[in-house]
Structures are given as C-alpha cells and as structure tokens.
Amino acid sequence: MQLNIFEDNDALSREAASEIVNTIQQKSNAVICLASGSTPILTYKYVVEIIQRDKIDIADVTFIGLDEWLGIPPDNEGSCHYFFQQHLFQHLRFSASNIYMFRAMAERPISECERMDKVIRHLNGIDLMLVGIGMNGHIGFNEPGVPFNKYSHIVDLDETTVSVGQKYFKEATVLKQGITLGLQHLMETGKVLLLANGEKKALIIKQTIEGEISNKVPASIMRQHPNGIIMLDKEAASLLSH
Ligand code: F6R
Numbered sequence: 001m002q003l004n005i006f007e008d009n010d011a012l013s014r015e016a017a018s019e020i021v022n023t024i025q026q027k028s029n030a031v032i033c034l035a036s037g038s039t040p041i042l043t044y045k046y047v048v049e050i051i052q053r054d055k056i057d058i059a060d061v062t063f064i065g066l067d068e069w070l071g072i073p074p075d076n077e078g079s080c081h082y083f084f085q086q087h088l089f090q091h092l093r094f095s096a097s098n099i100y101m102f103r104a105m106a107e108r109p110i111s112e113c114e115r116m117d118k119v120i121r122h123l124n125g126i127d128l129m130l131v132g133i134g135m136n137g138h139i140g141f142n143e144p145g146v147p148f149n150k151y152s153h154i155v156d157l158d159e160t161t162v163s164v165g166q167k168y169f170k171e172a173t174v175l176k177q178g179i180t181l182g183l184q185h186l187m188e189t190g191k192v193l194l195l196a197n198g199e200k201k202a203l204i205i206k207q208t209i210e211g212e213i214s215n216k217v218p219a220s221i222m223r224q225h226p227n228g229i230i231m232l233d234k235e236a237a238s239l240l241s242h
Contacts, residue, residue: 033065033126033181036066100116192225
C-alpha cells in the first residue's frame with residue numbers, strides 16, 4: 001500500500017482524476033468502479049473536464065457502481081444512481097450497455113448480487129476502483145465486522161451509516177439496508193484508490209493506517225492490497241504519527 005498526502009482537497013482530487021483518466025488512456029476498455037458520496041465530487045468534476053477537453057473516447061469503458069441504498073429509487077436525489085447521473089452520466093458519453101449499477105428496487109435483491117458478480121467475472125475483473133471511507137471505516141457498504149472474503153452482498157446498515165447517510169437526502173429517510181460489492185472484489189481489483197479529505201476523517205484514517213488490520217475497521221484491508229493507494233488531504237492526515 002502507498003500513502004499520498006496532498007496539500008488540500010483540490011490537489012488530491014486533481015491527482016485522483018488523472019489516475020482515472022490515465023487508466024482509460026492506457027486501456028480503452030478499462031473497467032472502472034466508483035463510489036458516490038461527498039469525497040469524490042471534485043475528482044469527478046476534474047474527470048469530466050479532462051475527458052471533454054482532451055476528447056477522450058470512453059465508449060468502451062465499463063462503469064460499475066460500488067453500492068446502492070436498498071429500496072431507494074434511482075430518481076431520489078440521495079441515491080447513488082442519482083449521484084452518478086448528476087456528476088458523470090449527464091456530462092460524459094458512457095455507453096448505456098456498459099453501465100452496471102445495483103438496482104435498488106429489484107424484487108430479488110440477491111439476484112442483483114449474483115448479476116453483478118457475474119458481470120465482473122465476465123469482464124475479467126475491475127481495473128481501477130475509487131472508494132471513500134465512512135466515519136466507521138466502511139468501504140462501500142462493507143460495514144464493521146464484514147468478512148474480508150465476500151463478493152456482492154446485502155447489508156444491514158450500521159447505525160453510523162444510517163445517521164451520516166441522512167446528509168445525502170433532502171428529507172429524513174429510512175435507511176435500513178445497502179447492497180454493495182465486497183472486499184474480495186476490492187482485493188482482486190488491479191488498482192484501488194481510497195480518498196479521504198477533511199478533519200472529520202482524521203481519526204478513522206489513523207485507525208485505518210496505524211491500528212490493526214481487522215474487519216473492525218474494514219478500510220484497513222487497503223494495507224493488504226499490493227496496488228492500493230490511500231490519498232489524503234492534510235486535514236485527513238492530521239492525526240497520523242509520522
Ligand atoms: C458511497 C460509498 C460510501 C462512501 C463513504 C464516505 O458510494 O461507497 O462508502 O464512500 O460513506 O462518504 P463521504 O464521501 O460522503 O464522506
């Protein structure tokens with residue numbers, strides 16, 4: 001694992017954006033898996049800018065959504081679907097047939113897990129994953145206590161996730177379960193970027209990097225990834241010992 005600390009969120013986001021764009025430029029049919037949330041918003045803005053400016057062809061790129069709130073429809077502004085529509089799809093020409101996201105309203109959500117695992121297997125895995133970190137150390141919806149060797153699964157959301165998650169919704173919303181790629185997917189991904197910014201993430205980042213590697217802090221798995229990069233701004237890195 002590599003640790004990169006940036007002056008501020010702007011520098012961090014520019015670097016993360018160029019990692020995404022470089023992956024696409026090196027492999028026109030790259031498979032990219034992205035998280036939603038507040039952290040990567042500026043990164044995606046820069047990705048859009050670079051792809052538009054340099055007229056980079058993304059027709060063969062496959063997009064995979066990391067996770068989704070179960071039972072929240074795609075037109076709800078707090079859903080991951082809505083997020084990607086706003087921040088990526090309305091600006092960039094992905095092929096609709098190359099976009100794979102968990103369908104939160106599916107009658108049999110477990111089939112969504114099977115579908116996603118199959119898609120990823122057929123694509124020969126994910127080339128680049130960009131993830132954030134929850135206040136409880138989750139990645140995607142891999143909550144504390146999750147076995148490291150899981151593929152896609154349905155999760156009963158942790159209390160922290162339910163309360164912090166309210167920030168994405170216009171009105172108080174009942175959040176109970178999530179659907180997510182598993183940490184086994186993360187370990188099998190070519191390169192993983194974990195981004196964190198702001199002082200509020202400093203403590204969980206310290207636990208992730210300096211605590212034991214354990215599913216109590218799922219993000220600590222990053223330290224076992226041979227090509228994992230933790231990218232922080234100075235504030236998120238502020239409690240690290242070295
Ligand atoms: C979202 C996701 C979550 C977030 C995490 C951090 O798709 O997978 O794990 O990355 O909760 O959220 P923010 O960036 O809003 O602090």
